[in-house]
Amino acid sequence: MDEKTKKALMDIVGEENFTDSLIDLVSYSYDASEHSHRPSCAVWAETPEQVSGILKLADTERIPVIPRGAGTGLSGMSVPIEGGIVLDLNHMNKILKISIEDRLAVVQPGVVYDDLERALVPHGFFFPPDPASGKVCTLGGNVATNAGGLKGAKYGTTRDYVLGLQVVLTDGRIMRTGSKTMKSVSGYDMTKLLVGSEGTLGVITEITLKISPKPTATSTALATFGNLEDAGRALSETMYSGIIPSALEILGRKTILAINQNTDLNLPEVDAIILVETDGYTREETDYQMNKVIEVFKKNNADDIKQAKAREEAEKLWTARKSAYAVLARIKTHFVLEDITVPMSRIAEMLKGVEAIAERHNIQIATYGHAGDGNLHPQILYDGYDPEQVKSMEAATAELFKLSIDLGGTLTGEHGIGLSKASFMTLEHDPVAMDMMRSIKKTFDPNNILNPAKMGLEE
Amino acid sequence: MISEEVLKKITHIVGQKHLIAGRDELAEYGSDATKLEAMPDAVVFPQDSEEVSLILRLATEKGFPVIPRGAGSGMSGGAVPVKAGIVMAMNRLDRILAIDEDNLICKVEPGVITADLQKAVEDIGLFYPPDPASVNISTIGGNVAECAGGLRAVKYGVTRDYVLGLTVVLPTGEIINTGVETMKGVAGYDLTRLIVGSEGTLAVITAITLRLVPKPAARRTMSAFFPDVSSAVDTVSRIIRNRIIPTILEFLDRHCLDCVREELNLPIPRKAGAMLLIEVDGEEVLVEQEAEKVRSVCNQAKAIKFEAASGKEEAETLWEVRRNVSPSLYKLRPHKISEDIVVPRSRMTEVVAFLDEIGHKYGLPIPAFGHAGDGNLHVNIMLNKENAGEMESALTIIRALFEKGIHMGGTITGEHGIGLTKAPYLEMEIPRAGLDLMSRIKKAFDPEGILNPGKIFYQRI
Numbered sequence: 001m002d003e004k005t006k007k008a009l010m011d012i013v014g015e016e017n018f019t020d021s022l023i024d025l026v027s028y029s030y031d032a033s034e035h036s037h038r039p040s041c042a043v044w045a046e047t048p049e050q051v052s053g054i055l056k057l058a059d060t061e062r063i064p065v066i067p068r069g070a071g072t073g074l075s076g077m078s079v080p081i082e083g084g085i086v087l088d089l090n091h092m093n094k095i096l097k098i099s100i101e102d103r104l105a106v107v108q109p110g111v112v113y114d115d116l117e118r119a120l121v122p123h124g125f126f127f128p129p130d131p132a133s134g135k136v137c138t139l140g141g142n143v144a145t146n147a148g149g150l151k152g153a154k155y156g157t158t159r160d161y162v163l164g165l166q167v168v169l170t171d172g173r174i175m176r177t178g179s180k181t182m183k184s185v186s187g188y189d190m191t192k193l194l195v196g197s198e199g200t201l202g203v204i205t206e207i208t209l210k211i212s213p214k215p216t217a218t219s220t221a222l223a224t225f226g227n228l229e230d231a232g233r234a235l236s237e238t239m240y241s242g243i244i245p246s247a248l249e250i251l252g253r254k255t256i257l258a259i260n261q262n263t264d265l266n267l268p269e270v271d272a273i274i275l276v277e278t279d280g281y282t283r284e285e286t287d288y289q290m291n292k293v294i295e296v297f298k299k300n301n302a303d304d305i306k307q308a309k310a311r312e313e314a315e316k317l318w319t320a321r322k323s324a325y326a327v328l329a330r331i332k333t334h335f336v337l338e339d340i341t342v343p344m345s346r347i348a349e350m351l352k353g354v355e356a357i358a359e360r361h362n363i364q365i366a367t368y369g370h371a372g373d374g375n376l377h378p379q380i381l382y383d384g385y386d387p388e389q390v391k392s393m394e395a396a397t398a399e400l401f402k403l404s405i406d407l408g409g410t411l412t413g414e415h416g417i418g419l420s421k422a423s424f425m426t427l428e429h430d431p432v433a434m435d436m437m438r439s440i441k442k443t444f445d446p447n448n449i450l451n452p453a454k455m456g457l458e459e
Numbered sequence: 460m461i462s463e464e465v466l467k468k469i470t471h472i473v474g475q476k477h478l479i480a481g482r483d484e485l486a487e488y489g490s491d492a493t494k495l496e497a498m499p500d501a502v503v504f505p506q507d508s509e510e511v512s513l514i515l516r517l518a519t520e521k522g523f524p525v526i527p528r529g530a531g532s533g534m535s536g537g538a539v540p541v542k543a544g545i546v547m548a549m550n551r552l553d554r555i556l557a558i559d560e561d562n563l564i565c566k567v568e569p570g571v572i573t574a575d576l577q578k579a580v581e582d583i584g585l586f587y588p589p590d591p592a593s594v595n596i597s598t599i600g601g602n603v604a605e606c607a608g609g610l611r612a613v614k615y616g617v618t619r620d621y622v623l624g625l626t627v628v629l630p631t632g633e634i635i636n637t638g639v640e641t642m643k644g645v646a647g648y649d650l651t652r653l654i655v656g657s658e659g660t661l662a663v664i665t666a667i668t669l670r671l672v673p674k675p676a677a678r679r680t681m682s683a684f685f686p687d688v689s690s691a692v693d694t695v696s697r698i699i700r701n702r703i704i705p706t707i708l709e710f711l712d713r714h715c716l717d718c719v720r721e722e723l724n725l726p727i728p729r730k731a732g733a734m735l736l737i738e739v740d741g742e743e744v745l746v747e748q749e750a751e752k753v754r755s756v757c758n759q760a761k762a763i764k765f766e767a768a769s770g771k772e773e774a775e776t777l778w779e780v781r782r783n784v785s786p787s788l789y790k791l792r793p794h795k796i797s798e799d800i801v802v803p804r805s806r807m808t809e810v811v812a813f814l815d816e817i818g819h820k821y822g823l824p825i826p827a828f829g830h831a832g833d834g835n836l837h838v839n840i841m842l843n844k845e846n847a848g849e850m851e852s853a854l855t856i857i858r859a860l861f862e863k864g865i866h867m868g869g870t871i872t873g874e875h876g877i878g879l880t881k882a883p884y885l886e887m888e889i890p891r892a893g894l895d896l897m898s899r900i901k902k903a904f905d906p907e908g909i910l911n912p913g914k915i916f917y918q919r920i
Contacts (some may be wrong), residue, residue, distance in 0.1 A: 101696045101805035102834070113562035124702055146645045157643055159652075160620065180868030181801040182833035183617055185606045185656045185876050187889050187915060188897045192619070196645045213702030226610040236561040240584075242673040242742070281702065285745055341641045345561035373642035374562075410644035417646055430645050432633040437648045439903035443896060455647060 001040040005061055009043055009085070012053040017044040017091070028068065028086040032133075034074035034336060034384075037421045039066065042086035046207040048166060051087065055203065055449075056172035058085060064452050067199040069109065072133040075335055075418030077145065077198045081453050087203065089140050093258060095119050096206070100407025104163060105209045108172050109140020116209075126214035128155035131414075132325070140204050146196030148414030153372025154244045154279075156211070157414065159195045166206035167194060170445045180208050192438070198416050199451040201444040215279035218246065219290040220314035223302040224270040231272035232348030234300035235371050238276070239344060241296055243289045246294035248372030249321045252351050254358075255328065255366040255379075264328045265320055268304060272351070274371065275321050277314075324368045325379070332364070334384030336393065336420070340404035341375040341413030353403045354378050360399075362391040375413035401427055417455045425456035461500040461545065469503055469545065472513045474912045477551070478503040484493060490539045491531040492593070493880055499526065499540040506551045508626060508634050508665040513549065515663065516632030518909040525630075526911050527659040529569065529601025532593040534797060535878030537605060537658045541913040549600050552665060555579055563671045564623060564640060569664050570599020573607075576669075578715035586674040588615035591874070600664050606656030608874030611830025614706045614740075616673075617874065619655045619722050626666035627654060640668050655898070658876050659905040659911040671851040673808045675740035678706065679750040683762040684731040688712060693734035694760040695831045698737075701756060703749050705832065707738035712811055714791075714826030715784045722787040725780055728763050735831065736781050784828050791824045792841035796853055798860060802869035804834040813863055814838060821852035837872035861887050882917040 001020065010018045019025075020041040026206060030036035040063075045051045058065045064084025069445030071078050080086055093110035095207070100123050107116060113127075113134040120126050130149035131137055139148070143165070148157040151277055178191035194201055225231035231250065238248065251259075251273040260267055265275060274297070278289035308314035329335055342350045351367055356378075358365040369376035380387040380396055401411050401424045411421050411428050426434060434457075441457050452458070470478050479485060479502040487501045500523075505511045519527045524544025531538050540546055553570035558580060565587075567576060573594045577587050581706075591597055591607040601607070603625070608617045624638030638644065638651035654661055655821070685691040695708055711719075711734045720727045733781075735757075750767060757765045768774035802810055811827055818825035819853060828891040829836040840856055842849040861871045865888050877885055886894060897915055901908075911916075 027891075038834070043466070054464075098803065099803070100700055102700060102803040104803070124700075146649075148643055148645075152643060169892055169896075175890050175892040175896075177893060178800065178868040179888075180803055181870055181873070182804075182868035183606075183608060183612060183801055183835060183873045185874055186870045186872050186881075187877060187885060187893070188661075189606075189619070189652050189656055190893060190896065192649050201648075213699075213704065239563055240560060240583075240673060242676060244673070280745070282748075285748075288742065288744060294874060341639070341643055343559070343562040343564070343641055345559075375641075375643060397874055405486060408640045410639045410641055411646045413641070413643045414645060421646070425647060431633055432629065433635045433637060433647075433650060436629075436635070436903065440648055440653075440900060443899040443903060 003435050005063065006041065008057055009054065011059070012272060013043045013045060013050050019238040028080065030077060031073045031078045033074055033076040033079065033418065033420055034334070035079040035081065037079055037083065039080035039086045040083050041456045042088055044088045044091045046091045048168055051168040051203050051205055052172040052174055054082065054085065055168055055170050058449050059170045059447055062447055062449060065449055066451050067144070067203045070205045072137045073141065073145060073418060074415040075420040077416055077418035077451065077454050079419060090138065092205065098123065100125060103182070103211055107207050107209065107213050109204050109207060111136060113137050113139060113142060118279050120211060124214055125211045127161060127209055127211050129158045129161065138194060139207055143195055143207055144197065144199050144206055145416045148168055148375065150247045150249065150370060150371055152375065153248055154246045154292045159192060161210045162191055162195050162207060163210055164208040165191055165204055167202035167204050170447065170450055178208065182210065192302055196416070198418060198454055200441060200454055201450065212451045216281050217283045217286045218277050218279045218314065219286040220277045220308040220317050221290060221294060222317045223274050223297045223305045223306055224268045225272045226270055226301065226303050228271050228348040228351050230301045231274060232345065234274065234297050234302065236345050237296045237300065237371065238293050243292050243382050244276065245276045245293060245372060247277040249273065249275040249409035250347070250369060250371040251321060251324060252367040254364065255368045256323050258331060258366055259320060259323060259327050262330065263323060267320055270303065273320065275317060283347065302308060320373045321368065326379060328366050328379045332381040332383055335381045336384065336397065338378045338380065338397065338400055339375065339415040340400060340409055341373065341405055342407045342409035346407040346409070347371055347374060347376065350403065350407055351374060354400065361396045363389065363392045363396050365396065371377045379459055419454060422454065422456035465517065465523065466501060468517055469501070469514060472510055472847040473503055473505055474738050475504065483787065488528065489540060491533045491536060493534060493536045493539070495536045495539045495879060497539050497541045498543065500543050502546040502548055504551045507686045508628055510664050511547070511628045511665055512632045512634055515628055515630050518545070519631050519907045522907055522909065524912050525909055527604065529598035530596045531781045532597045533601065533605060533878060534875040535880045537876055537878035537914055539879060540666060541879060547663065548706045549598065558583065560585065564668055565671055566666060566668050567599055568666055569598060571599045573597050573599055573602055580671055581674055583820050584633045584674050585671045585766045587621065587671055588667060589618045589621060598750065599667055601777065603655055603664055603667055604659045605876045608835065610709065610830065611828060613708050614704045619652055621670045622651055622655050623670050625651055625654055625664055627662035627664050628911045629662050630907065638668065658878060658914050660901060660914055662909065670865040677743045677746045678738055678740035679746050680768040680777050681737045681750065681753055682766050682777045683735050683737065684728050685733045685760070685762055686730055686734040686765040690760050692737060692831070694757055697756045697760060698753060701752055703739065703752055705836045708830065708832030709736040709738065709781055709828070710831035711784060712826060714829045716825055717781050717827065718787040718790055720904040721778050722790060723783055727780065730763055732918050734780065736777060744830055788826055788839055788841060790845055794842050794844040795856070796840040796842065798838040798857060799835070799872045799875040800838060800860060800864040801833060801835045801873035802864050802867045806867045807831065807834060809838065810836060810863065817856055817859060821856060822862055823849060823852055823856065833873065877915045879914060882915060885915065885917060
């Protein structure tokens with residue numbers, strides 16, 4: 001980066017908010033995916049006007065700008081793969097307004113998910129999507145990637161809660177979309193178009209979110225199934241029963257074995273474990289729902305059902321699910337976490353397919369995920385220093401995607417396309433749909449400076 | 460005017476039987492619920508995506524307008540062929556293609572009547588929640604194109620929240636699938652939700668995948684009368700603060716209550732300045748508890764009268780007031796201009812007070828009712844359209860109302876859409892940069908501008 005541009009950036013954000021020191025550039029070179037590449041510099045913006053100045057400059061100079069939240073993304077969307085300026089939004093971290101009467105919160109993009117949660121607790125409200133990275137991830141990142149989480153089956157994903165945005169466009173204009181109300185049909189839905197666009201269309205500088213009353217009671221149970229078909233049917237029938245659990249998670253056999261080898265949880269080594277949680281305002285209410293779910297499980301040949309009697313017991317049951325990612329991550333030097341989503345009735349088939357793929361490529365794949373919305377996370381474990389295994393991982397990944405699409409599913413339920421899935425976009429979208437997305441990208445960002453090379457939009 | 464040659468080509472595509480070009484029959488397809496009228500050149504009834512594709516390709520080549528049409532029940536002129544051309548009536552694509560109980564989704568063609576779909580899924584214990592007031596005649600395709608709302612939006616959301624995927628034909632003739640058949644997906648830009656609510660200006664929808672939910676086991680209907688608007692609005696806030704999200708939270712102001720009382724002689728307290736109609740649904744036991752909480756909130760808020768229906772019939776009686784509002788308003792004036800603004804819920808009292816004041820100033824009654832749970836107010840400016848002075852006052856009132864609503868962080872339309880009637884006002888709400896992007900998106904989809912011209916983007920005609 002030339003001195004003139006550096007100076008211009010410093011003029012916009014202040015010298016203290018600019019860095020091109022090696023240690024910072026290395027820190028900004030990666031996220032939670034397997035990709036990495038160093039940027040030329042990073043800046044912290046504090047106002048929409050600064051963001052506007054940065055984009056105007058970058059657009060004129062044709063320098064890539066990579067907006068960044070906490071860098072917890074799993075598919076490489078905040079990796080500056082073509083260098084350029086990392087635009088760190090963590091300094092814009094104020095909760096601007098919480099209005100319970102209007103059922104909304106207005107926040108800056110750098111607010112950490114859990115900080116908003118804590119601010120809402122005294123009001124008895126919450127922002128439900130609950131991504132696994134909630135302790136560190138930012139709301140701006142959640143919106144840019146349309147983050148989902150454990151509560152998706154009952155409460156939906158980030159998209160369902162975004163009412164309006166303030167965004168800065170690449171020509172520097174600051175624009176509001178949506179409204180501060182529960183609904184609007186005024187013109188095209190620019191808000192929903194920006195949600196999940198992975199920082200490729202505009203930089204989000206303010207978010208208006210719908211919030212929901214937070215249930216105060218939960219019931220939790222864990223059921224084991226001797227075969228996958230029974231587990232699959234139990235899931236479908238649960239969702240059909242009239243009860244929508246607040247969480248409905250599944251662990252496959254490989255995951256269970258790995259957890260047992262690496263912890264002292266002593267889970268029964270079966271084909272599938274389903275963890276279910278119901279929520280409400282009284283224990284009576286949540287137990288009533290749980291009993292209905294358990295009836296469905298029994299009818300579908302659950303072997304063993306453990307119901308938590310108290311909070312500590314519930315937490316113990318949850319440990320099994322919550323330890324999966326970390327336990328599996330330690331088994332080999334490298335892993336990739338996939339994020340396919342299939343229709344609920346195809347979960348059993350998908351799990352079997354995953355096993356077959358693992359066997360065919362002689363590689364370890366352990367699966368768990370949000371069964372309530374069909375979102376499965378196969379975690380492929382491999383040795384990244386062994387070219388053979390890397391090849392197997394890549395071949396297995398491609399087959400997973402193909403199987404998901406064949407079963408009527410999608411490449412990604414909540415992690416996004418980013419770099420990791422860019423080359424698979426055409427598996428899911430036909431050439432005309434790809435063309436439409438490219439035209440939209442061009443409309444917003446004619447010079448392709450915003451987060452370039454992501455989402456498979458470049459031909 | 461479309462040439463004989465083009466008409467012949469279209470006839471060749473759909474067959475003689477499925478094209479209307481005679482003036483008498485055309486009139487029916489030249490209007491919608493706004494009563495605005497314009498004459499199309501012809502009406503065509505395609506039977507599948509391929510026929511739609513051939514017609515659109517021809518339209519892009521020859522440059523004639525195509526106006527997709529469902530039931531013509533729209534409230535903003537979206538289906539009125541202001542630039543003539545071909546009305547593309549989707550009524551023949553009226554099959555429910557699949558209801559998948561295991562995955563809680565269904566796939567339908569656009570011409571399915573919304574109420575028919577609701578009945579079909581309810582028969583097997585499922586539920587499609589969006590219910591615009593026109594549910595008995597409106598089509599799913601129209602609902603999706605307009606992003607229709609309805610009474611249950613406060614708990615269940617609007618049409619957008621149920622559309623998972625679409626098959627659409629682009630103005631250039633390509634057929635594409637958008638979205639997913641799963642509960643979620645984030646692969647690429649959300650073309651599905653870009654097309655939802657685009658009022659037939661981006662593409663013609665030929666199939667829709669919708670999310671369903673289990674049918675709630677029970678519901679309780681309640682009504683409460685309050686001395687004034689502020690105590691009713693305060694009650695709405697208290698209900699929400701008590702962490703109850705009712706299925707329905709309808710509001711009626713004093714003008715509405717007076718009209719219904721006089722027309723139907725219903726037992727509405729004379730002192731009542733506002734009414735709330737409240738419905739909760741869910742599992743039997745839980746519904747009982749919620750209804751009890753609602754009762755105690757209403758009493759704390761000094762409701763003059765509170766009633767809870769114990770059965771379906773009693774619930775119907777409570778509904779009678781709400782159902783009869785719209786027709787009974789005509790006793791005030793022969794014509795009505797309905798607006799559809801949304802404001803943050805806490806500002807509703809202010810809006811109603813503003814309406815009283817401005818109505819008084821211009822001598823026009825402005826009754827308001829609507830979906831209090833969403834802050835969506837249906838504002839009815841009552842007037843005699845033949846009276847030029849009243850018409851002019853009404854336009855002044857509309858502009859002032861929109862200014863007020865937008866200033867509060869609201870929107871000029873919650874569920875009716877922009878269409879023709881609100882197109883001149885869109886720039887009050889959407890900033891220049893937003894309008895620019897929207898018109899560029901329109902251009903990317905529809906380079907020749909053949910699809911539903913004159914809508915959303917204001918053009919002097």
